[in-house]
Amino acid sequence: MAIIVQKFGGSSVATPERIMRVARRVVETKEAGNQVIVIVSAMGDSTDDLIALAKAITDKPQAREMDMLLATGEIVSISLLAMAIDKLGHGVVSLTGSQGGILTEEVHGKAKIMEVNPERIHAELDNGNIVIVAGFQGVTEAGEITTLGRGGSDTTAVAIAAAMQADVCEIFTDVDGIYTTDPRIVPKARKLSTITYDEMLELASLGAQVLHPRSVELGKEYGVPIHVRSSFNHNPGTLVQEVSDEMGKEQMEKELMVSGVAYDMNVAKIGLFDVPDKPGVAMIIFKALAEARVNVDMIIQSAMRDNRNDIAFTVVQDDLETAVKVVEDVQKQIGGGAVAFEDNVAKVSIVGAGMISRPGVAAKMFEVLANESINIQMIATSEIKVSCVVMATDAKRAVVAIHEAFGLEAGEAANNEGFAS
Amino acid sequence: MAIIVQKFGGSSVATPERIMRVARRVVETKEAGNQVIVIVSAMGDSTDDLIALAKAITDKPQAREMDMLLATGEIVSISLLAMAIDKLGHGVVSLTGSQGGILTEEVHGKAKIMEVNPERIHAELDNGNIVIVAGFQGVTEAGEITTLGRGGSDTTAVAIAAAMQADVCEIFTDVDGIYTTDPRIVPKARKLSTITYDEMLELASLGAQVLHPRSVELGKEYGVPIHVRSSFNHNPGTLVQEVSDEMGKEQMEKELMVSGVAYDMNVAKIGLFDVPDKPGVAMIIFKALAEARVNVDMIIQSAMRDNRNDIAFTVVQDDLETAVKVVEDVQKQIGGGAVAFEDNVAKVSIVGAGMISRPGVAAKMFEVLANESINIQMIATSEIKVSCVVMATDAKRAVVAIHEAFGLEAGEAANNEGFAS
Numbered sequence: 001m002a003i004i005v006q007k008f009g010g011s012s013v014a015t016p017e018r019i020m021r022v023a024r025r026v027v028e029t030k031e032a033g034n035q036v037i038v039i040v041s042a043m044g045d046s047t048d049d050l051i052a053l054a055k056a057i058t059d060k061p062q063a064r065e066m067d068m069l070l071a072t073g074e075i076v077s078i079s080l081l082a083m084a085i086d087k088l089g090h091g092v093v094s095l096t097g098s099q100g101g102i103l104t105e106e107v108h109g110k111a112k113i114m115e116v117n118p119e120r121i122h123a124e125l126d127n128g129n130i131v132i133v134a135g136f137q138g139v140t141e142a143g144e145i146t147t148l149g150r151g152g153s154d155t156t157a158v159a160i161a162a163a164m165q166a167d168v169c170e171i172f173t174d175v176d177g178i179y180t181t182d183p184r185i186v187p188k189a190r191k192l193s194t195i196t197y198d199e200m201l202e203l204a205s206l207g208a209q210v211l212h213p214r215s216v217e218l219g220k221e222y223g224v225p226i227h228v229r230s231s232f233n234h235n236p237g238t239l240v241q242e243v244s245d246e247m248g249k250e251q252m253e254k255e256l257m258v259s260g261v262a263y264d265m266n267v268a269k270i271g272l273f274d275v276p277d278k279p280g281v282a283m284i285i286f287k288a289l290a291e292a293r294v295n296v297d298m299i300i301q302s303a304m305r306d307n308r309n310d311i312a313f314t315v316v317q318d319d320l321e322t323a324v325k326v327v328e329d330v331q332k333q334i335g336g337g338a339v340a341f342e343d344n345v346a347k348v349s350i351v352g353a354g355m356i357s358r359p360g361v362a363a364k365m366f367e368v369l370a371n372e373s374i375n376i377q378m379i380a381t382s383e384i385k386v387s388c389v390v391m392a393t394d395a396k397r398a399v400v401a402i403h404e405a406f407g408l409e410a411g412e413a414a415n416n417e418g419f420a421s
Numbered sequence: 422m423a424i425i426v427q428k429f430g431g432s433s434v435a436t437p438e439r440i441m442r443v444a445r446r447v448v449e450t451k452e453a454g455n456q457v458i459v460i461v462s463a464m465g466d467s468t469d470d471l472i473a474l475a476k477a478i479t480d481k482p483q484a485r486e487m488d489m490l491l492a493t494g495e496i497v498s499i500s501l502l503a504m505a506i507d508k509l510g511h512g513v514v515s516l517t518g519s520q521g522g523i524l525t526e527e528v529h530g531k532a533k534i535m536e537v538n539p540e541r542i543h544a545e546l547d548n549g550n551i552v553i554v555a556g557f558q559g560v561t562e563a564g565e566i567t568t569l570g571r572g573g574s575d576t577t578a579v580a581i582a583a584a585m586q587a588d589v590c591e592i593f594t595d596v597d598g599i600y601t602t603d604p605r606i607v608p609k610a611r612k613l614s615t616i617t618y619d620e621m622l623e624l625a626s627l628g629a630q631v632l633h634p635r636s637v638e639l640g641k642e643y644g645v646p647i648h649v650r651s652s653f654n655h656n657p658g659t660l661v662q663e664v665s666d667e668m669g670k671e672q673m674e675k676e677l678m679v680s681g682v683a684y685d686m687n688v689a690k691i692g693l694f695d696v697p698d699k700p701g702v703a704m705i706i707f708k709a710l711a712e713a714r715v716n717v718d719m720i721i722q723s724a725m726r727d728n729r730n731d732i733a734f735t736v737v738q739d740d741l742e743t744a745v746k747v748v749e750d751v752q753k754q755i756g757g758g759a760v761a762f763e764d765n766v767a768k769v770s771i772v773g774a775g776m777i778s779r780p781g782v783a784a785k786m787f788e789v790l791a792n793e794s795i796n797i798q799m800i801a802t803s804e805i806k807v808s809c810v811v812m813a814t815d816a817k818r819a820v821v822a823i824h825e826a827f828g829l830e831a832g833e834a835a836n837n838e839g840f841a842s
Contacts, residue, residue: 016477056437058508068515069500072493079490087479
């Protein structure tokens, strides 16, 4: 008998009617002969309502008490879903994070899962029950209630799937799966049938909102196949899984070199000129930024000239003001030059495990942008990703052109080829 | 340092503003040099809202899942109150029933507390923290969440006060304390400064809504002084406590023979005529009623006549129809006579530990009713209570007359004397 983990987000359980619909979907899976574990988030906006209550009392709620408060949202969902499944005539039990054995570190608001103790879940499945576990929450060894922060319920689902050695972890969303790019920009964007963990990680951190990077990392670490699919239909979605060496060689040739095109409009660029070329200078700059809690994304250091470097980096636009102040101070301190910044920029990226073995992918992307007369301001690459910073006004045109050039449209033959380097 | 337990009900924490007010009251008690443990109920109507959500899904929610759902209400309250107390600059920690060591039997919806494990509470108090514990909920040995049913938060408060050997358990309500009778009927009703557990028990089961009988029983068993007082002012309320033998003799002479007059309009009377006078007949009647889940209050069997008895009893009005059907069947089965019923009746009672040692109290009550030309339909007595069933239309007049006759008005000398038998 297969073990299937199913995760439903807050909008899927926003009302009693929607909870009944989720119950029917869960029961269907059970009746198909599987053991089913369900993870749910809090109903609709209920977490926001709880936060509003806390804010009505204090601007600075203690993190421990905030966790105590927010954890109730998922407990409401699990008990209601259990009632709905019981009504459909199936044995069911709901478990809090604590009862479900979700052991976390002793950090509030963004705890990491240390361990899943699956004894209770196993026992309930063996009794023929459908098991519902509250997402987003756990418990410390000392019995304190914690929450997992952003992407928490996805992470709970994948962690339980790993601990239970589940056959698949299904993440139900309001989209059909992972697309080659944003269908709002490219209507012919194609749904991917499979994607590797690394590709999904890059896409997720580049702004694809469907799966949180934490859950993908966990899935990769434990080899949990993650099926991202729609809660509105029964179409197969996108399967996130490792491509084994054997499979890989065979599949890779059928698969696209580039799996997707991502873009991020929330980018600001900062340039530091004439930074002294001495050991420790980069450390001084980026440590100061970290202390000011600025998250730095891309970093580029240009070739040295007269013992001076130019350094550029990107941040999210909200952090721009803080970041500029920090680096102006640092430049004075280390005897550097001027600081420039720009917030009308965007980042366009291509992601694909296929590009590892194919040279010239980056060059092809640059050629496409050149043909469109789009100027590239910064470039960063990883093994499976190439990102370019361009003018914000050029971003969507860049996505459309790249998506077409790599043959990602629905219905197109997957014939994109490496650009000979 | 004194240990004080304070319990605030749902209306006291219905809004963020009211939660801030409760926080100030708690902090006051702490700043007066006490260790403070606070028990709170769910905010305002939030429990009803949760029940409505469950009802929107199913008519028959499983008791276990209902407990899981309802327990969230108190967890919201404790975390918000902790934030409010923290804002006022005091160390504070909120604890769920489970974290607070409230161990219950394995029954859902109306679990009884088996044990309070006070280790965590002690540790937090020793750290200088104010401790907030969720009312109405507990946990079984197996880790299942339970709720305590009606009067649950009062019971939590008294149980914790007992386990912590607290100096007093303060129950905050929207009234000033326990009155000699309902002030809406007798505006001159007097607030009692003290009352015994037994008196409070009788008053509570006679309809005084302030304290649930369960909490009073628990208080009596463990000798916890319970202070019923207003959350709107600092007036002393009514102290529920045992009168020790030493204190008793001294106090009893100062105290009233009758402490209060209670009434209950939700009464229906059923009469069974010509019931065969054989062993086991009463058992047959009242077992049948119990099996039909009818709660019987007063039972009276008249003197035997020709080997036949008349039996009368009272029930709440909602149970009248069911009860009549049951006893009509039973009368046929055992060869009894007719069944009569009446729902326009009420029960008027006097309660007082003082009547144990003073003869004639009941007779005085009957005299007062006779002087008012109020006919008594049934009488039941206990050591500290006399109840009379009268016509519903006579009930309020009876309360006023009895209250006056026993000298219970505010400002009156407490000079009521036993009626010589």
